[in-house]
Amino acid sequence: MPGQFSMEDGEDPVAVSAHDDQEAEYNRVYASSRLARLRIRLRDTPDPFEPSTQQQVLAAIGVLGGLLIWRFGARPARD
Numbered sequence: 001m002p003g004q005f006s007m008e009d010g011e012d013p014v015a016v017s018a019h020d021d022q023e024a025e026y027n028r029v030y031a032s033s034r035l036a037r038l039r040i041r042l043r044d045t046p047d048p049f050e051p052s053t054q055q056q057v058l059a060a061i062g063v064l065g066g067l068l069i070w071r072f073g074a075r076p077a078r079d
Contacts, residue, residue, distance in 0.1 A: 026040075
C-alpha cells in the first residue's frame, strides 16, 4: 500500500494526484492475480523474530541438522 497521506500534502493537487495514482496501481496489481496478492501480503508481513533471535534459531537448526546427519548418515554397510 502506498504511504500514508499526510495532512500537509492535502492542499497540493500534484501530491494528491500522485498518491491517488499510486493507490490505483496498488489496487490494480493486487486484483490482477492470486500470486500478486500473495507476494504483496508476504512483503508487508513483519518478521516473527527479532534479527538476533532469528540468527540464533537458524544456528540451532543448522547444528541440530548436522548432528542428525552425522548420527543417522554414517551407518556401516552390511554384507
